[in-house]
Amino acid sequence: MIPLFKVAIAPDALDRVTEVIQSGQLGHGPVVGRFEDALRTHVGNPHLATLNNGTSGLHLALRLATGPPPASGSGEPGEVLSTPLTFEATNWAILANGLRIRWVDVDPATLNVDLDDLAKKISPATRAVMVVHWAGHPVDLDRLSRILDEAEAAYGHRPAVIEDCAQAWGTTYRGRPLGNHGNICVYSFHATKHLACGTGGMIVLPAEELHARALALRFFGIDRGADRVNGAYDVPEWGYNFYLNEINAAIGLANLRTVADRVEEHRRNAAFYDAELAGVPGLEPTARVEGQESSFWLYPVKVEDRASFIRKMAAAGVTVSAVVRRNDTHTCLSPGDSALPGLDGVHERVVHIPVGWWLSEDDRAHIVDAIRSGW
Numbered sequence: 001m002i003p004l005f006k007v008a009i010a011p012d013a014l015d016r017v018t019e020v021i022q023s024g025q026l027g028h029g030p031v032v033g034r035f036e037d038a039l040r041t042h043v044g045n046p047h048l049a050t051l052n053n054g055t056s057g058l059h060l061a062l063r064l065a066t067g068p069p070p071a072s073g074s075g076e077p078g079e080v081l082s083t084p085l086t087f088e089a090t091n092w093a094i095l096a097n098g099l100r101i102r103w104v105d106v107d108p109a110t111l112n113v114d115l116d117d118l119a120k121k122i123s124p125a126t127r128a129v130m131v132v133h134w135a136g137h138p139v140d141l142d143r144l145s146r147i148l149d150e151a152e153a154a155y156g157h158r159p160a161v162i163e164d165c166a167q168a169w170g171t172t173y174r175g176r177p178l179g180n181h182g183n184i185c186v187y188s189f190h191a192t193k194h195l196a197c198g199t200g201g202m203i204v205l206p207a208e209e210l211h212a213r214a215l216a217l218r219f220f221g222i223d224r225g226a227d228r229v230n231g232a233y234d235v236p237e238w239g240y241n242f243y244l245n246e247i248n249a250a251i252g253l254a255n256l257r258t259v260a261d262r263v264e265e266h267r268r269n270a271a272f273y274d275a276e277l278a279g280v281p282g283l284e285p286t287a288r289v290e291g292q293e294s295s296f297w298l299y300p301v302k303v304e305d306r307a308s309f310i311r312k313m314a315a316a317g318v319t320v321s322a323v324v325r326r327n328d329t330h331t332c333l334s335p336g337d338s339a340l341p342g343l344d345g346v347h348e349r350v351v352h353i354p355v356g357w358w359l360s361e362d363d364r365a366h367i368v369d370a371i372r373s374g375w
């Protein structure tokens with residue numbers, strides 16, 4: 001079977017991990033520092049902190065944006081606007097902070113949040129706005145910023161924007177990587193993501209003050225430089241055990257040197273599909289936008305009769321997948337009250353086909369032939 005995901009490990013990862021294990025320092029240490037220095041160069045923003053995974057990053061981002069969770073039973077939970085078409089990590093981080101989700105519709109063209117609907121739903125109750133760059137395709141950040149400007153002018157308060165960049169390593173918006181557009185950004189370094197640490201993640205902040213808080217909160221709110229030997233330290237703001245360890249950082253450092261080539265291969269395969277799948281009956285591509293370059297971590301399409309499509313591709317030896325279910329209909333949530341016509345029209349048709357660096361030219365030609373022959 002041609003897989004939909006594959007874990008990339010650079011050739012020198014094993015040596016780097018061996019060095020860490022021999023050093024005897026496995027928790028926080030110098031390799032994490034070196035990984036962060038290298039990440040600063042790649043992202044182009046110095047205000048970043050590595051974490052033990054992306055979900056912790058989303059949790060921390062919401063905490064930084066909205067303050068500590070309310071004590072149980074005290075007051076109304078704050079509201080966060082979010083998309084239902086994402087991996088559950090995005091939305092469960094909102095609930096874990098004691099906040100309420102208000103669902104925003106999905107734009108069928110991009111599968112990202114529908115910014116017209118977001119503009120309508122933003123209100124004085126909005127504490128934060130969560131957007132996801134699905135499959136690596138960037139949300140229109142300029143438009144989003146104008147919507148926030150209007151909300152600020154109308155209500156005198158500007159909700160924080162959190163960008164879930166878990167799938168978007170290598171994505172650029174107007175020529176710059178995500179993490180440079182004034183919002184709080186969160187990346188995932190999970191094994192299957194473009195830049196793999198095993199598990200790992202990163203938060204990128206728009207200002208030094210937030211960065212300093214993130215560094216403290218990833219380690220219980222304790223300043224690592226403080227005098228713990230004499231117990232001479234104080235925790236002004238309690239935090240979490242969210243820091244990245246040396247072994248995962250070593251894997252990340254090795255993979256960082258090869259990740260750009262892999263993203264390029266995803267992009268080349270995507271361009272091949274864009275050309276070869278145009279006009280196939282029953283299949284609709286997602287939108288491409290000038291100045292917004294996707295990382296193509298995934299290649300989503302919309303197909304008629306998805307169940308048959310998945311069966312047909314499996315018979316041809318190709319793994320394809322919906323990857324996620326719309327989050328708003330899970331049993332653990334109270335039923336949503338708002339209509340989401342964009343999502344209703346598309347969620348049963350979304351499917352992702354293999355697009356990664358592991359495909360040979362024969363593989364991708366075979367995938368195109370299998371699709372063109374119908375399902």
Ligand SMILES: *Cc1c(COP(=O)(O)O)cnc(C)c1O
Nearest residue numbers: 053054055087089090166188190
């Ligand atoms: C992978 C992923 C996450 C979670 O990242 P982890 O590092 O696995 O915690 C969050 N959001 C989206 C959209 C993802 O794809």
